[in-house]
Amino acid sequence: MVKATRMPRNEAGIETALGVLKQRFGERLNTGQAIREQHGHTTTWIETQAPDAVVFARDTGEVAEIVKVCAAHKVPVIAYGTGTSLEGHVNAPAGGVCIDLMEMNKVLAVHGEDLDCVVQPGVTREALNTHLRDKGLFFPIDPGANASLGGMAATRASGTNAVRYGTMKDNVIALEAVMADGTVIRTGKRAKKSSAGYDLTRLLVGSEGTLGVITEITLRLQGIPEAIRAARCSFPSVDAACRAVMATIQYGVPVARIELLDEMCVKAANAYSKLDLPETPLLLLEFHGSEAGVAEQAETFASIAEEVGGNGFAATSSTEERNRLWKARHDMYWACLQLRPGAKGIATDVCVPISRLAECVGAAQAKAEELGLLAPIVGHVGDGNFHCSMLIDMDVPHEVEMAETYIAWLNELAISMDGTCTGEHGVGQGKRPYVVRELGEAVRFMGAVKAALDPDNILNPGKIIAE
Numbered sequence: 488m489v490k491a492t493r494m495p496r497n498e499a500g501i502e503t504a505l506g507v508l509k510q511r512f513g514e515r516l517n518t519g520q521a522i523r524e525q526h527g528h529t530t531t532w533i534e535t536q537a538p539d540a541v542v543f544a545r546d547t548g549e550v551a552e553i554v555k556v557c558a559a560h561k562v563p564v565i566a567y568g569t570g571t572s573l574e575g576h577v578n579a580p581a582g583g584v585c586i587d588l589m590e591m592n593k594v595l596a597v598h599g600e601d602l603d604c605v606v607q608p609g610v611t612r613e614a615l616n617t618h619l620r621d622k623g624l625f626f627p628i629d630p631g632a633n634a635s636l637g638g639m640a641a642t643r644a645s646g647t648n649a650v651r652y653g654t655m656k657d658n659v660i661a662l663e664a665v666m667a668d669g670t671v672i673r674t675g676k677r678a679k680k681s682s683a684g685y686d687l688t689r690l691l692v693g694s695e696g697t698l699g700v701i702t703e704i705t706l707r708l709q710g711i712p713e714a715i716r717a718a719r720c721s722f723p724s725v726d727a728a729c730r731a732v733m734a735t736i737q738y739g740v741p742v743a744r745i746e747l748l749d750e751m752c753v754k755a756a757n758a759y760s761k762l763d764l765p766e767t768p769l770l771l772l773e774f775h776g777s778e779a780g781v782a783e784q785a786e787t788f789a790s791i792a793e794e795v796g797g798n799g800f801a802a803t804s805s806t807e808e809r810n811r812l813w814k815a816r817h818d819m820y821w822a823c824l825q826l827r828p829g830a831k832g833i834a835t836d837v838c839v840p841i842s843r844l845a846e847c848v849g850a851a852q853a854k855a856e857e858l859g860l861l862a863p864i865v866g867h868v869g870d871g872n873f874h875c876s877m878l879i880d881m882d883v884p885h886e887v888e889m890a891e892t893y894i895a896w897l898n899e900l901a902i903s904m905d906g907t908c909t910g911e912h913g914v915g916q917g918k919r920p921y922v923v924r925e926l927g928e929a930v931r932f933m934g935a936v937k938a939a940l941d942p943d944n945i946l947n948p949g950k951i952i953a954e
Contacts, residue, residue, distance in 0.1 A: 489891070491533050491916055494581035494949055500560035501539050501582055507556050508542060508584065515543045526567050526577060526585045530820075532833050532881065532890075533575035533917055538565055538585035545590050547663060547671055547702040554700060555669030557584055561943050566696040568638030569611065571630075573834055574915030576642065576695055580949040586700060588637055594618050595703070602708045603660055603677055608637020608701050615706075624708045627652035630911065631817045637701045643693030645911035647816070650736075650869030651743040651775065652709065654911070656692050663703035664691055667941040677705055690936070695913055696947040698940050712775035715743075717809040718785050718802040719772070720792045721765045725749055725852060725864070727795045728768045729845035732868045734791045736841055740784055742869060744773035746816055749852070751826060751863040759822030760815035765799055770868075771816055773809070816865075823863045823876050830861075830878040835894050835917075837901035838872040838910025847904055848873055851897055858889045872910035899924070914951045922952065 509516050517523075518540045527537035544550045557564045563583025570577065579585065592609035599622050606615060613633045615626050628639060630646035638644070640662065645654040652658070661675035674687040691699050722728040728747055735742060748756065748769045756762055772788060774781040785802045792800055803809060815822070824832050839847045848864060855862035855875070866873025877893065879886045898908040898921045908921035923930050934952050937944070 504560040504562040529570045536578040538579040539582045541585045566700045568635030571632035573912045574917035576915040642913040647744045658707045661705040664699035714778045714781045716774045716781040720797045720800040722768045725768045743775040745869040746771040747866040747868040749864040755822035756815045827878040833877045836874040839904045839906030841871045843904040
């Protein structure tokens with residue numbers, strides 16, 4: 488594993504706070520090693536830094552109690568959802584208390600007439616969409632993993648539908664959050680727009696638990712489209728596929744999803760998901776709208792693809808076939824692991840302006856080949872966002888070094904193209920070194936906000952910005 492930075496521990500404060508919390512929460516405060524390590528470990532190659540205790544909260548009042556106790560003794564607090572983050576977001580570099588929010592899993596209200604709902608942070612996106620299905624509504628943000636909505640808000644998650652429906656920042660209307668001193672705040676009402684004061688909602692969305700612990704979320708919903716059509720098209724090269732993406736976006740085709748799989752990913756999907764796709768770069772698409780609208784969108788894309796060498800275009804309205812294709816896409820991480828049995832998959836992402844996409848992806852492939860890395864590429868390419876999943880033997884130091892070199896190079900490349908070191912994985916610990924390179928002096932003002940709202944640095948310390 489890659490070493491994570493450690494921070495000074497407040498041993499006396501931690502001991503006192505745990506004593507107080509144990510009296511209050513009894514068996515719901517757990518200090519067993521296995522459960523502590525589970526709450527420090529996620530799907531990352533950064534070493535686990537376990538908290539000193541895990542408390543399972545059941546409502547906002549309990550979260551506020553926990554934070555107040557920790558604030559009184561200057562003890563770190565780390566919020567935890569499903570543990571699907573990728574950059575060491577839930578590690579505890581200074582120890583402290585992890586608040587597990589998964590028991591706060593109620594859909595509190597659905598306002599179908601207003602196309603919004605109110606949920607607790609432990610509700611997962613799949614659970615919400617199951618709840619909404621018979622109401623003709625759905626929540627569109629789909630990062631792949633069945634993440635908690637609180638975690639998705641905290642990391643400003645995105646995913647396959649973002650090209651049409653935006654990211655979490657576009658779909659969160661208001662929040663309830665517990666701040667560093669234990670105060671409970673609401674950042675807004677259910678109105679679709681407001682000019683009332685600072686936009687605290689957007690400040691907390693993407694703050695990764697460093698400014699407040701999210702305890703309730705008001706979300707925008709969408710009506711389930713009248714018609715949905717999925718499509719796939721093969722290309723002779725990743726460059727050709729990327730050029731088709733750029734043309735599709737520039738022509739204003741309102742695709743709901745447009746996903747890239749390189750040749751290695753298609754090979755992995757065929758083996759893992761029992762598909763028979765041509766083993767060349769592939770675009771998977773989805774169109775939403777009326778029957779006539781989705782047919783027209785598919786036809787327009789087919790013409791664009793043909794102009795750049797696309798072949799084998801096929802579209803389907805079959806729910807079964809559509810779900811089969813998207814399940815294969817969502818299983819890509821596990822499928823790619825089969826390309827090198829025993830290796831660990833190290834996922835990283837960047838995002839660039841759509842006009843630089845083909846250049847950036849091509850350079851990423853060439854650099855991986857130069858270093859001798861097996862690094863399949865997939866991407867939410869309608870946004871210029873793509874992911875490399877390096878397959879590394881973590882027991883071979885040279886391979887780990889190569890992976891670190893590659894990640895650093897890719898982050899710098901994206902930033903040099905006026906892009907970002909992370910389109911959707913977030914910063915956590917893993918991407919923190921590149922934030923200053925990307926944002927420059929703005930990071931100093933981010934630090935000022937952090938210091939103002941969390942002067943004792945107890946909320947998820949060691950994440951996003953250097954302390």
